[in-house]
Amino acid sequence: MLAGAVTLSACQGNPERPDGPATRAGLERGRDAAANWMAQDSATASSAIALGYLERLRLGMGSPFRLIDFALRDPRLSDSTRTTLAWSLLERTLNGDSYEIDGAALDRGGAATISSWPGLGRKHLELITDAIDDAHDPRSGELAVRLGYALAATEGSLPVHSPRYAANAAALIRDRMLSMQDAAALLQEAERTQTNTFTVLRQFRADRRLRVEAPPLATLPQDAEREALLIAPRIAQSLRELGAKPDLKPARDHAPD
Numbered sequence: 001m002l003a004g005a006v007t008l009s010a011c012q013g014n015p016e017r018p019d020g021p022a023t024r025a026g027l028e029r030g031r032d033a034a035a036n037w038m039a040q041d042s043a044t045a046s047s048a049i050a051l052g053y054l055e056r057l058r059l060g061m062g063s064p065f066r067l068i069d070f071a072l073r074d075p076r077l078s079d080s081t082r083t084t085l086a087w088s089l090l091e092r093t094l095n096g097d098s099y100e101i102d103g104a105a106l107d108r109g110g111a112a113t114i115s116s117w118p119g120l121g122r123k124h125l126e127l128i129t130d131a132i133d134d135a136h137d138p139r140s141g142e143l144a145v146r147l148g149y150a151l152a153a154t155e156g157s158l159p160v161h162s163p164r165y166a167a168n169a170a171a172l173i174r175d176r177m178l179s180m181q182d183a184a185a186l187l188q189e190a191e192r193t194q195t196n197t198f199t200v201l202r203q204f205r206a207d208r209r210l211r212v213e214a215p216p217l218a219t220l221p222q223d224a225e226r227e228a229l230l231i232a233p234r235i236a237q238s239l240r241e242l243g244a245k246p247d248l249k250p251a252r253d254h255a256p257d
Contacts, residue, residue: 017094017184054092099176128166146163
C-alpha cells in the first residue's frame with residue numbers, strides 16, 4: 001500500500017518536462033540572453049537590472065515565480081526585455097539553477113564530536129541533496145533530513161547544533177525541487193491549453209497552484225510522512241559513518257559562534 005501511495009505521489013508531483021516548439025524557443029531565447037548578459041564586460045542599465053534578477057534567483061531570495069511576475073511588470077525595462085528576462089528566469093528555474101548553497105556554509109555541521117571541519121560541508125550538502133532528490137515528494141525528503149539529523153544529534157553522532165544548519169539547507173533544496181516541478185507543470189499546462197506561458201503563471205499564482213509558494217507548515221499527506229520516516233534512519237546511519245571517517249580528527253571541537 002505504501003509503495004502504491006508513493007508511486008501516486010510521484011506521478012502527481014513530477015510532471016514530464018514540456019517539449020513543445022514554442023516552449024523550446026522561449027527557453028532557448030532566455031538561456032541565450034542570460035549567457036549574453038553574464039558575458040558582457042560593461043553592463044548597460046537594462047542588463048544590470050536583468051543580472052540583478054538572475055542573482056536573486058540564484059540565491060533563492062523568494063519564489064522564482066514571484067520574481068518572474070515582478071520582472072514582467074518592471075517599468076525600468078522595455079516590453080521585449082521583460083519577456084526575455086522572464087524566459088531566462090523560468091529556464092533557470094526549470095533546470096534547478098536557483099537556491100544555490102555553498103558547501104562551506106555547512107562546514108559547521110560537523111561530525112561525531114567535531115563541531116566544525118573545512119570541507120565537511122560538501123559531504124553534508126551531498127547527503128541532504130540526495131535525500132531530497134531521491135524522495136518522491138521534496139517535502140518528505142526535507143522532513144526526513146530534519147528527522148535524520150535530529151536522531152543523529154540525539155545519539156551523539158553529530159554536534160547538537162548540526163540539525164539547525166541541515167534544516168536551513170534542506171528548506172532551500174526543497175524549494176529548488178518544488179520550483180522545478182512547478183515550472184514543468186505550468187509549461188505543460190500552457191502547452192495543453194495553448195495559452196501564453198506567463199498568463200498561465202499568473203493564473204497559477206492566483207489559484208495558489210504553485211507548491212513552492214504554499215505555506216511551509218502545511219500538513220503533509222500521510223504517504224509523504226511515511227516516506228520521511230523510512231528515509232530518516234538511513235540518513236542517520238550515513239551520518240554515523242561520516243563521523244567514523246579516519247581522516248577526521250577532533251582538532252576543532254569548539255562550539256560555533
